[in-house]
Amino acid sequence: MAVFLDYIWQSTFCMLVFFGIYWLFLRNEKALKVTRIYLLISPLLALTLPLVSIPVSFAKPDISLEQTQFYRALFLQEASDNIVATFGLPEVTVQSTKLPVIWGMLDYALFFYLFILFLLIFKLFWMFLQLRLLKEKGWYQTTYNLKNNYFLIPTFGLAPFFSHFNKLFWDDTQNLKKEEREQILKHEIEHIRQGHSYDLFYYQVLCTVFWFNPGIYLMRSALVDVHEYLADDEVLAKISNKEIYPKLIVKVAFKGIDLPIGNYFVRSTTLKRLLMMKKTSKVNWLKILMVLPMSLLMIGLVSMKTETGLGLMVSHVTDNIEAIQSQLKSSQDSLDVNIKVKRIPNPVHYELIGKLENGQLKAQIGELQYEFSNISSDEDYIKVRGLIKSLRNTSVHFKQYDNTLKRYQVDEPARPKEGMEGWYGNLLNGIESPQKELELGLGGILEVEFIIKETGEISQPVIKTSFGGGMDEKVLEAFEKISDTWLPAKKNGKPVSMVNSISFAFYPDKPVAQTEAHEFFRSSTQRNQLQPKFYDDQEVFDVVENSPEFRGGFEAWNNYLRSNLSYPESARLNGIEGTVYLVFVINKDGKVENPEILRGVGFGLDQEALRVVSESPDWLPGYQKGQAVNVRMRLPVRFKLPENEATTQLSGIALTSKNSNSSMDAKYGYNSEDSRPNLKGAVANWTVNTEHGVKFKKQSPNDVLFVIDGVALPDFNPEKDIKPNQIKSMEIVRGESALEMFPNHHKKAANGAILINTKK
Secondary structure (H helix, E strand, O other): OHHHHHHHHHHHHHHHHHHHHHHHHOOOOOOHHHHHHHHHHHHHHHHHHHHOOEEEOOOOOOOOOOOOHHHHHHHHHHHHHOEEEEEOOOOOOOOOOOOOOOOOHHHHHHHHHHHHHHHHHHHHHHHHHHHHHHHHHOHHHOEEEOOOOEEEEEOOOOOOOEEEOOEEEEOOOOOOOHHHHHHHHHHHHHHHHOOHHHHHHHHHHHHHHOOOOHHHHHHHHHHHHHHHHHHHHHHHHHOOOOOHHHHHHHHOOOOOOOOOOOEEOOOOOHHHHHHHHHOOOOOOHHHHHOHHHHHHHHHHHHHEEEOOOOOEEEEOOOOOHHHHHHHHHHHOOOOOOEEEEEEOOOOOOOEEEOOOEOOEEEEEEOOEEEEEEOOOOHHHHHHHHHHHHHHHHHOOEEEEOOOOEOHHHOOEOOEEOOOHHHHHHHHHOOOOOOHHHHHOOOOEEEEEEEEEOOOOOEEEEEEEEOOOOOHHHHHHHHHHHOOOOEEOEEEOOEEEOEEEEEEEEEOEOOOOOOOHHHHOOHHHHHHHOOOOOEEOOEEEEOOOOEOOEEOOHHHHHHHHHHHHOOOOHHHHHOOOOEEEEEEEEEOOOOOEEEEEEEEOOOOOHHHHHHHHHHOOOOEEOEEEOOEEEEEEEEEEEEEEOOOOOOEOOOOOOOOOOOOOOEOOOOOOOOOOOOOOOOOOOOOOOEEEEOOOOOEOOOOOHHHOEEEEOOEEEOOOOHHHHOOHHHEEEEEEEOHHHHHHHOHHHHHHHOOOEEEEEEOO
16 A cells, blocks of 8 residues: 555656646647657656666655655555564464455555546446447448548537547538638548547546546646647648638537547637647747756656665665574474564664563564564563564664765764763653663663764664663654754865764663573574574685685785774763674675674674674685685674773763663773783784773773683682683673673673683
8 A cells, every 4th residue: 555655646746747847848839749749758657657766876865755654654554464474373373464354445445446447437438339329320421531531420410520530520510611611621630640539549548547646637638739739730831811710719619528539629728729829830949958858857856766775774684584483483482472573674773672562562673573472471571572682683784874974984073062971961851761671680772873964963863772661762752852963074174964873771770680581592692693604505614725815914904994993982982892703704706795793792883893894895715625715704803992081981871860760880991911812713803992082990800700611700810710821712791792691790790701711
C-alpha cells in the first residue's frame, strides 16, 4: 500500500509538472506538431519515471515519500508479511496480521480501484455501443470517398459533426451553405488524415487505467485543443475567404450526444480556437527549446536515485539469516518466549530497543526487527536483553550521509556555543534514569548520532547504540526540544555540515548481584566472535608463507592510521581509553574485506577503528605456495588520551546531574608500559593519541583485574606474582567490555582488566 501511494504521488507530480511545462512554453505557440508530440510522450514519461531508477553518486532532492513519517508508519504496518522467521510459536503459524475473512487496507484500496475501473470500462463500452448504433442507423445512406479514404455516415440530427478513425458522422439536418459544408468537411477530413482518433483512443485507455491521476485529464483536454488547432490551420491554408470560417465555428451549435472518442467540429472552446487563428504563424523557438532541458530536469529529479542516500543504512552481516536463525533456535532451549523476526528496509536507527509492555518487547538491530512475546518474569526479561546484546554481533552496519563530513574530515569540529558541559546539562534536564533496568542490573550505554548543519542547528538524531527501557525515546525527544545551537564545523575556513555522536552511560549506583540469567548469553556472545574459516566460498588462512603487507610497509600503515584516526568526541568527553580489536580479511586482490569488531570498548571508538580499516587502501596480498590467498588479519588499535592536560572526571548520565540516579566514573585509565609484549596476531600493536584529550588519574596495579591464563585473580600482584620473561602475550580490556566479561569482579573490572597468557 505504501509503495502504491508513493507511485500515485510521484506519477501525479510528474504529470502536473509536464502539464505545467506545456502551459508555460507551448500553450500559446503555433508549433502545433511539436506540441502534439509532447502531449503524446509526456504521459508515458510521467507514468514510467517513478518506476525507473538511475543510480548516481551525488546528492539530489527526492520527491519520493520514502523518507516521510507517514510512509514509514504505513510500511511498517505491512512489514508483518515480510517475516524472516518465527521461533517458539506453534508449528502451524499464520505469518500475517490479516485473517482470511477480514480485509486489510490494501484489499479495500484494490477493491475501490477495480470498482472505478469497471465503471469506466462500462462507460467506454456504452460509448462504443452508441457509436455502433449511429453507424447502423445511417449505414444504408453511407457513402465512401475514395479520394480521401473515409465513410460519410448521416446521423439524422442525433449527433453533431464528428469523425472517428475513417468514419465521418454528418448531421444532415443542419442548414448549411455549400461553402460552409465544404469547410466543415475539410476540417473533419484533416482529423481523419492526421490520425487524431488514435491519439484520443490512446488517452482514453490512459484515463481508464490511471483514472486516479488528475494530470491525465488536463493533458487530454490540451491535446483535444491542439487537434482542433491543427485542423483549423489546414482549413485556413486551403480557403481564400478566411473570415467566413471563424463565423462558421460560432454559428454551428453543439448538439446531441457526447462521445469523447471522436473529434468534434465545435467541441473545443470556441474562444480558444478563434484566438489561436488570430495569432501570427511566427514561432518563439526559444520557448520551444526550453521544453527539452525542463523535461530532462524532471527526469533527473524523479528517476535519478542517490546511491547512498541521506542517512542510508549499510549492513554487512544481516543477510546471513541462517546464522541468526541458528542462534535464535539455540536460545529456545532455555528461553520460553516467542520470537518473530522481520526485515525492515533502510531503518531510521542503527538499533532501537523498545520498552517492555504487557510481556512484549521489540528490538530493531540493523535491518532486522525482533519481536519477543510471552515474557512473563524479570528473569525472562534479563535473558531476552542478553540475547539482544548477543545479536548485535550479527550485524555490522553504519550510515552514509551526503554533503556531510565526519569529524576527522573537518579542520575545526563543531562545538556547543555554551560549552559541552552546559549543553549536556540542558539536554538531559528532566530526564529520569531507567529504574527497572538499573534495578535488574541492565546497565549500559546509549549513543546518539546526529548532524550539525552549516547553520549550527542539530538535525536527524538517530540511535546508534540503544539502551532500551524507554530511554531512547526520551533522549530523542530531548533532542527535538533543545534549541541550543552549535558553532558549525569548518573546512577551509567555510562552515560545513558534520556528523557527530555522543554517549550516555547508565549504571546502578550500587553493584547488582549477578544471577544465572545475566550469564545466560555471555558464552554465546563469545562464540559469535569466532570468525568463519571461509570467505566467498574460498578458504581463509590464518598463517601463510608470505603475510599480507601494507604498501610501503608498517611505517606507511602507521602513518595512515595516525593521519586518519580521530578520537571520538563522546569517548574524549567521558574519558574513555582502550584497545579495539578488529579482525578483517585481506583478499587475493589485496582489498580489505569483512572488517568486524573482535572486542570493542564503546563510546564510538569501535566505529572509528572499523571505519579507518574499512577505508584502508589496498594491501599487497598474502601468498601460500606461490598463490595469492585470502588471509585473516587481527589488528589491535589502542586509543590513548594525552597525560599533559588537566584531570577531568565525569559521573552521572554523562555529566553530574541532579536528576541522575545512576553513575559511572571514567576511571578506565590504567596505563601499561609501551614496552609490553606485542599482542598475538598478524599485525603489531598500534597506539593512537589525540591532541585534545582528558588526563586520567593514575591508579595502582591493584586497582585493575588481572586474568592469568583465563582465571580472574583479584588479589594478583604483578610486581611479585609474575616475571616479565614468563609472559607470552597480554591484552588490556576496558570499559563496558571488561564489566561484561567479568561481572563478578565488577569493582576492579570497572577500572580495566589485563589478560595475560603465560608461557607453558
